[in-house]
Amino acid sequence: MNILCIGDAMIPGSQFKKACAEFSIRKNVITVNDWESDWDRLQNRRLVIEKQGPDAEPVLPMIQNADKETEMLLVLFAPVPAGAMDALPNLRVIGAARAGMENVDVQAATERGILVHHIMGRNAQAVSDFTIGLLLAEARNIARAYTAIQQGTWRKTFVNSDIIPEISGKTLGLIGFGYIGQLVAQKLAGFELEILVYDPFVSDEVVAESRARKVSKEELFKQADFVSVHARLTEDSKGLIGRTEFALMKPTAIFINTARAGLVDEDALYDALKQKKIAGAALDVFSTEPLPENSRWLELDNVTLTTHIAGTTADALNNSPFLLVRDINKLLVGENPRFLVNPDALQHPDTQAWLASLQA
CATH class of the missing domain: 3.40.50.720 (NAD(P)-binding Rossmann-like Domain)
Structure with a gap:
């Protein structure tokens, strides 16, 4: 051949x-x-x-x-x-x-x-690992503290100082429950989170095997302390998450996207962060890559940004x-x-x- x-x-x-x-x-x-x-x-x-x-x-x-x-x-x-x-x-x-x-x-x-x-x-193992890293980095201000030290500042106060969470006992919402979503659930099991899943294409039995609960998109966004996106981008899923969904989230909640930027209305997410309607976000994907030097995302102090590297190991x-x-x-x-x-x-x-x- x-x-x-x-x-x-x-x-x-x-x-x-x-x-x-x-x-x-x-x-x-x-x-x-x-x-x-x-x-x-x-x-x-x-x-x-x-x-x-x-x-x-x-x-x-x-x-x-x-x-x-x-x-x-x-x-x-x-x-x-x-x-x-x-x-x-x-x-x-x-x-x-x-x-x-x-x-x-x-x-x-x-x-x-x-x-x-x-x-x-x-790259499912790589992306699931990275997702957990982003969750911890944003919730605990890891990247912001490191940047402050580099700039000569011993920073102890952050936008979320009054609401910094522990992961244990919280509720995780997974948008998409394919192999990556299932690995995230499996790897976070030790934190004893309640896990909610929105995925119309996955059976209740598959969700239950991961000790998770299948819910509507509305219920997930209302209840979750952490929302992580793992859906495939298709014509039907473009803009899956927008102003309606961000308006449902708790003001203490964190949004994570290591999937595709096209799944999310970026204007709606930016506004939710700018107006502090949600606590923070961690993003590895963007509609424009690389980000321009004057990117609006760089104005925010409640977002962790990475360079589309979740799957690269x-x-x-x-x-x-x-x-x-x-x-x-x-x-x-x-x-x-x-x-x-x-x-x-x-x-x-x-x-x-x-x-x-x-x-x-």
């Missing part, structure tokens, strides 16, 4: 090549490239693609000039538009070592009978290509993969013929 691996500054192509050793098919021709090896430029380029889609850049020369016999393309953030697929007439599988699919034209792939894989939960990045390859390998040996994005492509005659040839 001819495999093209295109890495970047986060996961180099060489790491994809290492993972390819786990394929059940042993006689593979593997070509390795890196799309963007500069970390800062990668952040800028991938953010443009996440907003504008895979056509934000021309077809990459490393795809345009690749072996026309290439059957599998493995990437992280490199864009894969329809033109890239047309440049590889024998392409049968595209694998993206991430959950989001903004850099791959899935519809075009399906039309051409190209199977698209991604991986869910690759060495373990999460290094393991991603292996998780991807293992899932694609299920397809190659006739099993059902977990993370096939477009199962309809399995019905394409070219795909069926290719899969049959692998089993021959």
